[in-house]
Amino acid sequence: MTDTEWRNETTITEFILLGFGDHPDLQILLFLMFLVIYIATTIGNTLIVVLVVTDQHLHTPMYFFLGKLSYLETCYTSTFLLRLLASLLTGDRTISFSGCFRQMYFFSLLTATECYLLAVMSYDRYIAICKPLHYSTLMNNRFCLQLAAGAWLNCCLANTIFILFMSPLIFCVPNEIDHFYCDPIPLIKLSCSDTHLIILMDFILICVFTLPPFLLILTSYVCIIATILKIPSTTGRQKAFSTCSSHLIVVTIFYGTIMIVYMLSKCDKFQDLKKVFSLCYTVLTPLVNPLIYSLRNRKVKETLCKAVSKCSFHKTCRDSEIIT
Numbered sequence: 614m615t616d617t618e619w620r621n622e623t624t625i626t627e628f629i630l631l632g633f634g635d636h637p638d639l640q641i642l643l644f645l646m647f648l649v650i651y652i653a654t655t656i657g658n659t660l661i662v663v664l665v666v667t668d669q670h671l672h673t674p675m676y677f678f679l680g681k682l683s684y685l686e687t688c689y690t691s692t693f694l695l696r697l698l699a700s701l702l703t704g705d706r707t708i709s710f711s712g713c714f715r716q717m718y719f720f721s722l723l724t725a726t727e728c729y730l731l732a733v734m735s736y737d738r739y740i741a742i743c744k745p746l747h748y749s750t751l752m753n754n755r756f757c758l759q760l761a762a763g764a765w766l767n768c769c770l771a772n773t774i775f776i777l778f779m780s781p782l783i784f785c786v787p788n789e790i791d792h793f794y795c796d797p798i799p800l801i802k803l804s805c806s807d808t809h810l811i812i813l814m815d816f817i818l819i820c821v822f823t824l825p826p827f828l829l830i831l832t833s834y835v836c837i838i839a840t841i842l843k844i845p846s847t848t849g850r851q852k853a854f855s856t857c858s859s860h861l862i863v864v865t866i867f868y869g870t871i872m873i874v875y876m877l878s879k880c881d882k883f884q885d886l887k888k889v890f891s892l893c894y895t896v897l898t899p900l901v902n903p904l905i906y907s908l909r910n911r912k913v914k915e916t917l918c919k920a921v922s923k924c925s926f927h928k929t930c931r932d933s934e935i936i937t
Contacts, residue, residue: 654899678730714780720795721772728827729767742837743836775818782804793888874887
């Protein structure tokens, strides 16, 4: 082996996440922007989880899955935003080999789980609107737990197998990943090994964890819209549509941007555009999720108002006791 070949096949111990480029003037601005987004996302989704757990009126399948989605969104943003914030603050864009694989594993796991969880939520809305008389029987507590656990376990198993297949790969210089997190596609491109099997496996997993849930969501909403249009009263149609419109908005943002990102992944010249669209499903969806479900959902708003009123009442009582 020549010296050049040996240098090109030097074992990589860390990667460099290029992120949003080397623009010192923008680092503080980006840091503050992502910090506000992370705090708002964490507080908003945590608040929904707390409301769903503590309020008896929200102990229904619809809010059970909403609580699971909000918990997932909190974990989802934490897998890469904390690392991105540290990078923007310190200027250190390196990530260890093991750290990159851990981030890729959890990010892929949570993305795949969200795809299935959104599909489960659309199925729940389909049963509620199209088969209301059978809703309590079909969407019982045991079945809801099985759906949620099945989504997590299947995605966990698939991603574990994928990471095990990727682990033996040898990575060459340069070790720069042109993204703000460890995305499998640009990471595979850095490998010196034969990656045909990994690329095929990545394609199969993407199809398995996006197409079936998307088709289930599409089928569910076709049936839902057809049923809503048959409702004679305008008030009834508006009420039925309002129960699923929030979920439909989240699905559109999430799946729409994922499809665009995957189509752009084959074109290196659109890498900057890919990062922008990646922000939509990695940052925007978790951020707007609590806003959409709280502002457009009557029960959530009522529960939130009661919780705020209760906290205000206790505070007033404590202040009165202190004065007296």
